[in-house]
Amino acid sequence: MSSRPWTILGxxxxxxxxxxxxxxxxxxxxPALHHQGLTVAQASLLVAAPVAGVMLTLVAWGWFADHVGERVALMAGLSLTxxxxVGAAFAHSHLLLGICWLIAGASAAAVPSASGRVVVGWFPPHRRxxxxxxxxxxQPAGLAVASATLxxxxxAYDLRTALLIPAAFAAAALVAVAIxxxxPPRGERTAHVATNPYRGDLFLTRVHVVSVLLVIPQFVVWTFSLVWLVDGRGWAPAAAGLAVSIAxxxxxxxxxxxxxxxxxxASRMRPIRWIAYAAAATMTILGLIAGGPIWVAVAVMFIASVLTVADNGLAFTAVAERxxxxxSxxxxxVQNTSQFLASAIVAPLGGLAITHLGFGWTFGLAAIPALAAIALVPVRDERPLS
Incomplete structure (x- = not known):
């Protein structure tokens, strides 16, 4: 195997x-928006704007990548991002900030499908x-960078300076993609290979549904771990950001x-089912311990941060292969749109749940969709990897 696939993967x-x-x-x-006078619920609604933008354009960007190729899709999306x-950094109102965040999310949505396609296309099944x-x-690495810096x-400075960090990051990625x-090669387009994969069985539909259910505890942990440590446990923003970055x-x-x-x-579905069991158990424990001894609670948060994201790559690979x-x-x-739709709803509903029920109940309730996902994983309908 040549070095090109690994370079493109990087x-x-x-x-x-x-x-x-x-x-x-x-x-x-x-926390910064809260300091500017927004309530936690209002700030949670505002920060859902990028995810909403992603949700609106993921399928369109996927169609674009299917027809023009991954490289062009990546460069177009990153340029607009x-x-x-930059527009978000210089916005003079929360409304304008939300609009720019919506556009940034809609533009960055080109990257998940195109970068996933290019990796699947360059690697054989036993390495995918x-x-x-x-x-x-x-995805968690990007969140780690964001949580450690933003x-x-x-x-230390101001909101504008923080908002320029993602712009610089996207600009550097654009240059790397261009170079x-x-x-990847994908052969001749025939009637057989271009057949709609949703016809004939419910495998892809069930994978989408399972992924939606499992993304709920994932986004509860991602969205509210920082504010839990800062507002719920009294940590300084820098220390809380470092902890979330490590997680x-x-x-x-x-x-x-x-x-x-x-x-x-040689299976994507069996490990997803195992992860669903573990995620449900961990979120239940986090809900019970959220107000308890701080280092025990943080340790459980670290475990939840690992388990609630572990299924994503498996589902993504299974969808592309099928x-x-x-x-693809x-x-x-569709896979990412359904997940981001769920995550866009998680932020405002989670903010309301924290306001009225507290962090412990919010974390604990996130175990329910993970439990529901267990029975829906299509293990028996999975085809041999080839």
Missing amino acids: VSTFAQTAASASMSGAPFLI VLAD GLAMGIRQMA PAVAA WVVD NLLGAFGRIAAGQLSDAV AGPWW GRALG
Whole structure:
């Protein structure tokens, strides 16, 4: 195997890391927005704007990647992301900030499908689990960068300076994609290979539903760990940001381990079911211990940060493999749209739950969708990896 797939994997991972900072980094500015006078519920609604933007355009970007290729889609999306992030930094009202965040999310949505397609296209089946685990570590890695920098910079300087960080990150990723990314070969387009993969069975639909259910505890942990430590446990923003950054980095390595496990057992679905069991148990424990001894609670938060993200790479790989090279962009767009739709709802509802029920109940209730996912994982309908 040549070095090209690994180089493209590295650049794709970097691009997704940058996109993740733009798409999902806004919640780490909830304390800064709260300091400006917004309530936690209002700030939670505002920071959902990038995720809402992502949700609106993922399928369209997937279609674009299916038809014009991954490299062009990545460069177009990252270029627009840079412009929108700069606009957010210079917004003079919360309304304008929300609009720019919406556009930034809509633009960065080009990266998940295109970068996933390019990795699946360059790696053989027995290496895809590991490769996609590495690529999927970009999402928590991007959150780790955002959680370590955005709240600290906002506290030390101002909100504008903090908002320029994702713009610079996306600009660097754009340059890397332009230099190193090459579209993978995908053969001749025939009626058979271009058949709609949603016809004939419910495998892809069930994977989408399971992913939606499992993304709820993931986004509860991602969105509210920082504000829990700052407002609920009295931590300084910089210290809380460092803790959340460590948790997200651990989650990134958890995705790699899950991908390697799926290659070893030649299955994507069985490990997803195991992860669903573990995520449900951990969120229940976090709900019970959220107000208890701080270092025990933080340790459980670290474990939850690993387990609640571990299924993402497996589901992403399974969708791309089942959909094939002429449909994977759209199928991955549907996969991500459904997840981001759920996450867009999690932020405002979670903010209301924290306001009226507290952090413990909010964390504990997030175990319910993980429990519901267990029975829906389509283990028996999975095809042999080939």
